[in-house]
Amino acid sequence: xxxxxxxxxxxxxxxxxxxxxxxxxxxxxxxxxxxxxxxxxxxxxxxxxxxxxxxxxxxxxxxxxxxxxxxxxxxxxxxxxxxxxxxxxxxxxxxxxxxxxxxxxxxxxxxxxxxxxxxxxxxxxxxxxxxxxxxxxxxxxxxxxxxxxxxxxxxxxxxxxxxxxxxxxxxxxxxxxxxxxxxxxxxxxxxxxxxxxxxxxxxxxxxxxxxxxxxxxxxxxxxxxxxxxxxxxxxxxxxxxxxxxxxxxxxxxxxxxxxxxxxxxxxxxxxxxxxxxxxxxxxxxxxxxxxxxxxxxxxxxxxxxxxxxxxxxxxxxxxxxxxxxxxxxxxxxxxxxxxxxxxxxxxxxxxxxxxxxxxxxxxxxxxxxxxxxxxxxxxxxxxxxxxxxxxxxxxxxxxxxxxxxxxxxxxxxxxxxxxxxxxxxxxxxxxxxxxxxxxxxxxxxxxxxxxxxxxxxxxxxxxxxxxxxxxxxxxxxxxxxxxxxxxxxxxxxxxxxxxxxxxxxxxxxxxxxxxxxxxxxxxxxxxxxxxxxxxxxxxxxxxxxxxxxxxxxxxxxxxxxxxxxxxxxxxxxxxxxxxxxxxxxxxxxxxxxxxxxxxxxxxxxxxxxxxxxxxxxxxxxxxxxxxxxxxxxxxxxxxxxxxxxxxxxxxxxxxxxxxxxxxxxxxxx
Numbered sequence: 001x002x003x004x005x006x007x008x009x010x011x012x013x014x015x016x017x018x019x020x021x022x023x024x025x026x027x028x029x030x031x032x033x034x035x036x037x038x039x040x041x042x043x044x045x046x047x048x049x050x051x052x053x054x055x056x057x058x059x060x061x062x063x064x065x066x067x068x069x070x071x072x073x074x075x076x077x078x079x080x081x082x083x084x085x086x087x088x089x090x091x092x093x094x095x096x097x098x099x100x101x102x103x104x105x106x107x108x109x110x111x112x113x114x115x116x117x118x119x120x121x122x123x124x125x126x127x128x129x130x131x132x133x134x135x136x137x138x139x140x141x142x143x144x145x146x147x148x149x150x151x152x153x154x155x156x157x158x159x160x161x162x163x164x165x166x167x168x169x170x171x172x173x174x175x176x177x178x179x180x181x182x183x184x185x186x187x188x189x190x191x192x193x194x195x196x197x198x199x200x201x202x203x204x205x206x207x208x209x210x211x212x213x214x215x216x217x218x219x220x221x222x223x224x225x226x227x228x229x230x231x232x233x234x235x236x237x238x239x240x241x242x243x244x245x246x247x248x249x250x251x252x253x254x255x256x257x258x259x260x261x262x263x264x265x266x267x268x269x270x271x272x273x274x275x276x277x278x279x280x281x282x283x284x285x286x287x288x289x290x291x292x293x294x295x296x297x298x299x300x301x302x303x304x305x306x307x308x309x310x311x312x313x314x315x316x317x318x319x320x321x322x323x324x325x326x327x328x329x330x331x332x333x334x335x336x337x338x339x340x341x342x343x344x345x346x347x348x349x350x351x352x353x354x355x356x357x358x359x360x361x362x363x364x365x366x367x368x369x370x371x372x373x374x375x376x377x378x379x380x381x382x383x384x385x386x387x388x389x390x391x392x393x394x395x396x397x398x399x400x401x402x403x404x405x406x407x408x409x410x411x412x413x414x415x416x417x418x419x420x421x422x423x424x425x426x427x428x429x430x431x432x433x434x435x436x437x438x439x440x441x442x443x444x445x446x447x448x449x450x451x452x453x454x455x456x457x458x459x460x461x462x463x464x465x466x467x468x469x470x471x472x473x474x475x476x477x478x479x480x481x482x483x484x485x486x487x488x489x490x491x492x493x494x495x496x497x498x499x500x501x502x503x504x505x506x507x508x509x510x511x512x513x514x515x516x517x518x519x520x521x522x523x524x525x526x527x528x529x530x531x532x533x534x535x536x537x538x539x540x541x542x543x544x545x546x547x548x549x550x551x552x553x554x555x556x557x558x559x560x561x562x563x564x565x566x567x568x569x570x571x572x573x574x575x576x577x578x579x580x581x582x583x584x585x586x587x588x589x590x591x592x593x594x595x596x597x598x599x600x601x602x603x604x605x606x607x608x609x610x611x612x613x614x615x616x617x618x619x620x621x622x623x624x625x626x627x628x629x630x631x632x633x634x635x636x637x638x639x640x641x642x643x644x645x646x647x648x649x650x651x652x653x654x655x656x657x658x659x660x661x662x663x664x665x666x667x668x669x
Contacts, residue, residue, distance in 0.1 A: 061336035068204060068331035074142045083127040091128045095136055109133045145201075147193045150315065151177055152300075154187035156308040161315070192297045192315045195277055196323055199251055199343065200330045202279070209334035214283040216248040225628040228252075228280050233346065236479040244324075249332060250342045254278040256349040257358070258485075259304055273299035273309070275316070280346060284626070308441050309357040310468035317468050320345055324473065345472060347480050351488035352658065359482050360435065360467040367462040368658050371665055374460045375423050378661075381654060383515040389661035390520070390653035395420040396641040396664060403642070408522045409649040428476035438466040486666060490620050491589040492659035494597070497613070500655060501601060502553070503544045504580060513654035514538045520653055542606055543650050547579075549604040554579045556600075567591040594621040609650055615643045616663075623666060636667040 064072060078092040102112050112133045120129055130136040151160040157172035158164060168177050179187045203209045215229035228234050234252070238245035256276045263270050277294040278287060286292055299305055299312045310317075323343035330341040348358050356363040361370045366378045366387060377392040391411045394403055399418040407413050438454055454463055469475050499506040514528040515536075528536045540546070545553070557574045570592070573583045584592070592600075598614045605613075619640055622632055644664055648656065 062331075062338050064331040064333075065329050065338050067200075067329075071143070071201075071204065078139060078143070080128065082129065083124045091139075094129060095139065099136065099140075145193065145197050147191055148315065150190045150192055151186040152188040152190050152311065153177070156188075156303070156305050156311055159190070159311060159314055188300055190297060190300065190312055190315075193295070194319055195253075195294060195296050195316070195343070196319060196328050198294055199279070199341065200328065203249075203330050203332045203334075203341070206333040209332050211283060211286060212251070212279070212281045213248045215252075215281050218283070223630050225630065226626065227284055228254075228346070233479040237344070237346070237474070237477070240477050241474065244342060244344065247339065247342070249281075249330075249339060250327075250344065252280045252344050252346050254280055254346055254349055257309075258351060258354055270302040271304040272301045273305060273312075275299065275313070305357070307357060307360075307465055310441055310465075313468055317471055320472060344474065345469075347478065347483050348469070349483045349485060351485045352662070355482055355484060356464075358467060358469070360438070360463055360465040362457075362462040362464050363658070365458050365462060367458060369661055370462070371425070372423065373426070373462075378658075381512075381516045382519060383512040384654045385512075386654060386657065388653050388656055389658060390656045391648060392656075392661060393641055393644045393648065393664060396422050397645065401642075403645050410645075411520055412522045428478055428481065432470065432476045434461065435463050435466045435470070438463055440466045440468055440471075484662065484666075486620075486623060487586050487590055489659055489662050489666065490593055491584075491586045492657075493616075493663060494589040494593040495584065496655060496657070496660070497616075497651075498581070498592070498597070498600075500651065501543055501545060501605075502550050502581065503540065503547075507544075508655040509538075509541055509544060509652055510654075511536055511538060513652040516654060517652050526652070541652075543609055545601070545604045551579050553600055553604075554581075560596075562591075590624070593617060594624065608646075612643060612646045612650065615639070616647075619643065619663075619667070633667055640664050640667055 063069070075092070078095075079090045081087070082089045082091055082094050098112075098116075101107070116129065116132065120127060120131070123129065130139055152158070153170040153173065154175050155170065155173045157170050160167055160177055164171065169175065170177070175187070177186060178184050202212060215227060218227070220230055225231060244250055254277070256278065257273055259271045259273045261270050262272055274295060275297050277296055279292055280287060282292060296316055297312065299309070305312060320343060327340040327342035329338055331338050350358055352363055355361070359370065362368070366380070367374060367376055368378070368387070369376060378387055378389045380386070381388050391414065394410065394416040397403055403410075404416040404418070407415060454461070457464065469481065475481060495506070496508055500508045511528055514526060517523055518527040525539070526541055528538050530536050554574050554576055558571050558576055560570060568585060568588055570588055573581055573588060575582065594617055597617050598610065601613055602610055619636060622636060641664055644660070647660070
């Protein structure tokens with residue numbers, strides 16, 4: 001059977017199915033299964049043969065390098081008409097469409113050969129369709145992008161590559177490399193698809209090559225941000241490495257990873273980890289289109305790699321080091337010149353748990369958040385037995401702010417003195433000095449039951465390893481190395497607040513939370529009520545809606561309709577029988593938090609609570625806007641601290657976990 005991966009490498013000859021698409025998102029169209037999708041390959045060849053206008057280049061036009069010439073030559077041969085006089089299809093388009101149909105329909109090789117014989121009998125004399133599946137693969141093989149199959153220890157200890165390529169046992173745990181020694185069937189196989197050739201092919205299309213310098217060509221408004229190139233991190237790197245920044249065609253990437261279960265079942269857990277690469281040279285309306293996002297590797301399951309994630313990232317890191325120091329010769333079809341393309345990984349993007357796997361800083365315990373490090377003020381609740389970040393925000397306020405001297409609405413009797421200020425952002429050089437002697441988890445480094453955590457772990461730091469990204473020669477010089485997924489934080493914050501406000505079983509306001517309020521705060525109205533021969537009970541807080549109000553919210557949501565494509569059907573998340581809520585997806589929480597939440601509680605809670613909820617809703621709404629105004633970011637950086645302090649005056653300490661604390665750092669500029 002022709003695998004889906006092979007079909008993707010043949011039918012999507014350039015990892016972009018829409019090389020010639022318009023840069024205007026309003027005019028971009030995708031015709032499923034139509035010939036227009038496949039004709040773009042031929043347009044790329046035709047464009048490469050034309051002489052550019054004088055404004056296209058500043059140097060004398062050059063011939064494509066040998067690799068590009070071979071690619072254009074083979075693609076041109078495969079793009080000849082299917083028969084003499086045919087104007088609707090070419091050999092390449094017909095073949096790739098048939099292969100795509102074979103993969104999507106799960107057709108066997110024999111059935112595919114039979115179909116080809118029938119189609120060839122129908123076509124006119126002189127048709128150029130391949131005779132069999134074998135000939136089809138042979139014709140498209142020169143256009144395939146390279147891939148590597150690397151054996152990995154079943155316990156994620158090491159890869160059998162380089163010095164270990166001939167070994168039959170893992171040097172760490174001693175596990176066999178093969179589950180069937182006779183036929184040499186490996187236990188775990190990682191398929192790696194190098195990113196260099198795929199980035200080269202972006203420049204083979206004149207239209208796409210033009211967009212790859214958009215980050216330096218577009219007009220910049222110093223008061224607005226619409227692209228990472230206008231941010232501090234990008235400009236900081238340009239000042240640090242001016243030689244790299246001088247060539248605007250050099251590629252800047254972002255790496256994103258997260259786990260998923262392909263079976264979508266809790267009964268058979270299986271955790272795969274996909275690693276995506278995003279090209280930030282492209283304009284915003286193209287950078288995150290699926291055809292421009294690359295998938296260099298998928299970490300196979302069924303167990304999560306956890307802190308051994310670096311074992312699987314080794315080939316990618318090795319290639320990134322080569323692409324930054326040496327680069328690869330690439331032909332630019334737009335300017336018709338050859339240049340040495342270099343590549344930079346700007347940062348990673350992940351949710352908070354995956355952040356620990358990428359950075360090496362554990363997100364568990366009182367030192368979970370890496371920004372505050374050992375100066376965090378988090379503590380464990382006596383009754384709730386959960387880590388709490390309650391009253392950890394007042395030190396971020398201005399020196400003479402009234403909240404600093406409040407001993408009633410925060411921790412009982414506690415004042416925050418003017419000299420108590422947050423720690424500055426740690427620089428890359430500072431972090432490198434701290435972790436350079438820590439182990440990197442791969443190739444023989446023991447990590448597991450016998451692993452000894454670094455000295456001071458959980459007391460002065462939470463480092464458990466040295467991330468493999470520190471092998472990149474520029475990593476310590478970056479202003480930002482790891483980014484957190486905003487929607488993940490937004491979803492957790494919304495669910496905590498919504499479930500608490502609606503008084504559901506998932507509410508953060510329970511008996512244990514009230515007992516913690518009695519112990520930590522001076523709020524007698526929220527203290528639990530204990531009576532003789534009766535269970536302890538609690539009065540509803542001001543932040544919790546009454547039962548009849550919750551019913552009104554459920555009915556309203558059940559009848560709510562959205563424009564097509566704006567949001568999912570939120571009515572499916574509401575149970576009208578018992579007036580409960582369940583199954584909110586990330587995008588549901590995203591829409592609800594920014595648009596619906598203030599409307600949901602308006603009129604049911606006090607003005608003070610409504611204003612605080614509206615402030616946090618607007619905060620996320622501004623952060624997620626397409627255009628960021630610098631002055632707004634500075635205002636938000638100051639206002640979010642006060643907003644979170646207002647939340648601390650309203651909600652119980654058990655409400656404030658690490659997700660609520662992360663919010664204050666999202667708007668940092």
